[in-house]
Amino acid sequence: MKATIKDVAHEAGVSIKTVSRVINKENSVKDETVKRVTQAIEKLGYEPNKAARNLAGTRSYTIGYVYDNPNAYYVIGMQNGILDECREQGYELVIHPCDASAANICDELGAMVRKSQLAGLVISPPLSEMPHVLERLTEMAIPFVRIISGSFESKENYASIYVHDHEAAYNITQHLACQGHSRIAFISGDKDHRSTTERLNGYKAALSDNDIRFQPGYVYEGRYSFETGVQGAKQLLQLDNPPSAIFACNDEIAAGALFAARLLGVDVPVQLAIAGFEDSPFSRQTWPKLTTAAQPTNDIAREAASMLVNNIAAQRGTRAKDTRIGHFHFEPQLVIRESTQQPYEQT
Amino acid sequence: MKATIKDVAHEAGVSIKTVSRVINKENSVKDETVKRVTQAIEKLGYEPNKAARNLAGTRSYTIGYVYDNPNAYYVIGMQNGILDECREQGYELVIHPCDASAANICDELGAMVRKSQLAGLVISPPLSEMPHVLERLTEMAIPFVRIISGSFESKENYASIYVHDHEAAYNITQHLACQGHSRIAFISGDKDHRSTTERLNGYKAALSDNDIRFQPGYVYEGRYSFETGVQGAKQLLQLDNPPSAIFACNDEIAAGALFAARLLGVDVPVQLAIAGFEDSPFSRQTWPKLTTAAQPTNDIAREAASMLVNNIAAQRGTRAKDTRIGHFHFEPQLVIRESTQQPYEQT
Numbered sequence: 001m002k003a004t005i006k007d008v009a010h011e012a013g014v015s016i017k018t019v020s021r022v023i024n025k026e027n028s029v030k031d032e033t034v035k036r037v038t039q040a041i042e043k044l045g046y047e048p049n050k051a052a053r054n055l056a057g058t059r060s061y062t063i064g065y066v067y068d069n070p071n072a073y074y075v076i077g078m079q080n081g082i083l084d085e086c087r088e089q090g091y092e093l094v095i096h097p098c099d100a101s102a103a104n105i106c107d108e109l110g111a112m113v114r115k116s117q118l119a120g121l122v123i124s125p126p127l128s129e130m131p132h133v134l135e136r137l138t139e140m141a142i143p144f145v146r147i148i149s150g151s152f153e154s155k156e157n158y159a160s161i162y163v164h165d166h167e168a169a170y171n172i173t174q175h176l177a178c179q180g181h182s183r184i185a186f187i188s189g190d191k192d193h194r195s196t197t198e199r200l201n202g203y204k205a206a207l208s209d210n211d212i213r214f215q216p217g218y219v220y221e222g223r224y225s226f227e228t229g230v231q232g233a234k235q236l237l238q239l240d241n242p243p244s245a246i247f248a249c250n251d252e253i254a255a256g257a258l259f260a261a262r263l264l265g266v267d268v269p270v271q272l273a274i275a276g277f278e279d280s281p282f283s284r285q286t287w288p289k290l291t292t293a294a295q296p297t298n299d300i301a302r303e304a305a306s307m308l309v310n311n312i313a314a315q316r317g318t319r320a321k322d323t324r325i326g327h328f329h330f331e332p333q334l335v336i337r338e339s340t341q342q343p344y345e346q347t
Numbered sequence: 348m349k350a351t352i353k354d355v356a357h358e359a360g361v362s363i364k365t366v367s368r369v370i371n372k373e374n375s376v377k378d379e380t381v382k383r384v385t386q387a388i389e390k391l392g393y394e395p396n397k398a399a400r401n402l403a404g405t406r407s408y409t410i411g412y413v414y415d416n417p418n419a420y421y422v423i424g425m426q427n428g429i430l431d432e433c434r435e436q437g438y439e440l441v442i443h444p445c446d447a448s449a450a451n452i453c454d455e456l457g458a459m460v461r462k463s464q465l466a467g468l469v470i471s472p473p474l475s476e477m478p479h480v481l482e483r484l485t486e487m488a489i490p491f492v493r494i495i496s497g498s499f500e501s502k503e504n505y506a507s508i509y510v511h512d513h514e515a516a517y518n519i520t521q522h523l524a525c526q527g528h529s530r531i532a533f534i535s536g537d538k539d540h541r542s543t544t545e546r547l548n549g550y551k552a553a554l555s556d557n558d559i560r561f562q563p564g565y566v567y568e569g570r571y572s573f574e575t576g577v578q579g580a581k582q583l584l585q586l587d588n589p590p591s592a593i594f595a596c597n598d599e600i601a602a603g604a605l606f607a608a609r610l611l612g613v614d615v616p617v618q619l620a621i622a623g624f625e626d627s628p629f630s631r632q633t634w635p636k637l638t639t640a641a642q643p644t645n646d647i648a649r650e651a652a653s654m655l656v657n658n659i660a661a662q663r664g665t666r667a668k669d670t671r672i673g674h675f676h677f678e679p680q681l682v683i684r685e686s687t688q689q690p691y692e693q694t
Binding site for chain 2: 062072073075076079080083092093094095096097112115116226255256259262281285287
């Protein structure tokens, strides 16, 4: 089997990024490290893709946005945020939705980058959270910025925008507990999005801090879709001891849960509180309006594009490396609306 | 003032497209016409933008999608349809949302086309319905396909996808009349979208055919937004003789109207029928689900991209001119759902 950049990094005991820097002869690497990496490359017979590396050096002023997300509001928010920055910096945007679950996803992205001669990429979840995708892009030496769910910087040290889903989910659950709820259910989004795990863990942490026992039967595993909300709420509301509050992993799921409650004649918020996540237009257009966590998608996207353009310029030597560049953090803020405002009827 | 391509066309008594063909030395123009156009160009001292013309000849495999639309579902549907065709044909897509009402919109588009070296453009309303935008693009000799509302081919003979809004709106209004409604109101979308006028005229035609007098007081002029639906329905429902049915110019407006009905304690569909237009996910996620006209946005977009790629290939001489190319028609189909199904309570 052909050696990959990952094998080289492992052999040399450094990050993939460092191997990439050595391959691209960047000045920022210590001599000793260069030596170690070079030895590892020789030992393993690793051959970086030269064609790809050469292309990455062209003076393209087009960046790409790579995503796999069925949420129209999220995608449009991301595109518009990136475009705001592009306009200011004189870049164009190519969009590339793709199927993150496809077996050949790395080859697809590789071919796209080569063909389009893109200057760099912005990548959103779940693609931004898939190690083999990030390794391939690093190998191709194309600058990228990823948006990921979480608050901890990974050891690979990729340029990243972190969204603190855990903390925001904690705050939503805390709000429900403060409203007097102890039977709080959770409807999850797609398993392969890290946001699902982060939000579930935030929910569990808040339950624990409020001395509420976590009940696996109160977790419905679904996808980021309206249909999941309908199915999940239907199942939860028909339990022998149904929840009095539902925390849905995003607003679309929450809207589906509202729909199911209406179908079953359950009054929201009187008999059931429902909260979403994202603060998409959805959350203001349901009846009642949804309590949610405001995720500033436009700002997140713009920050990612800004970081990317800076990194591209630094790589080309046309701008000094911005020391701020590397990591940026956002924490979605609790927005309380009618869907959770009235304490449910105690029986 | 500098002469434009429009002045030349007027002077020579031909279409803008024909002038463009003469300038670009295409073979398809009769000698006599070439002579007339050439004389007009000399008489007026017209200077076509040479730089732009040269660029249009490059072998770019990137097309652009130009739009000004706040409807996330519409935009995503358009993008995905265009991308389906791009993938098959080996093209990339650059997106370019812009402000159609900006004074310098033509210059902005012109600069974008020059800078990005795009092979061609897909343009949706309202930009696709603005003569000065189309004239400028014709002058730059960049192939484009426009999507427009209407069923009649314009004399300029631009490559177009026609969406028969008039007929679809007629069918929705006819459906409401058949349900026993005679007090049918209309909430309009943006005035600068031709779809608004087409749908209003379809509504009027159906009223007339059902011997229902058109009442200007039953028309609320707004925008393609949820807020317009809320405001419009509030105002209409508070009239002395309120409507028993509302035809909203798109699903988002209809969802807003539903929200207002709920706010005022008006039961839909028992006391009020509401219909939308588009068949966006919205229309299946409201309570009750919305009667609408299914506008196949994905297919429309894909057809536009297919026509564009064919025209690009024909211009480059790499593919024989597809005789079918030029015009394509879609008629949105009536979809009856719960929001209009129950006859309202006669008083």
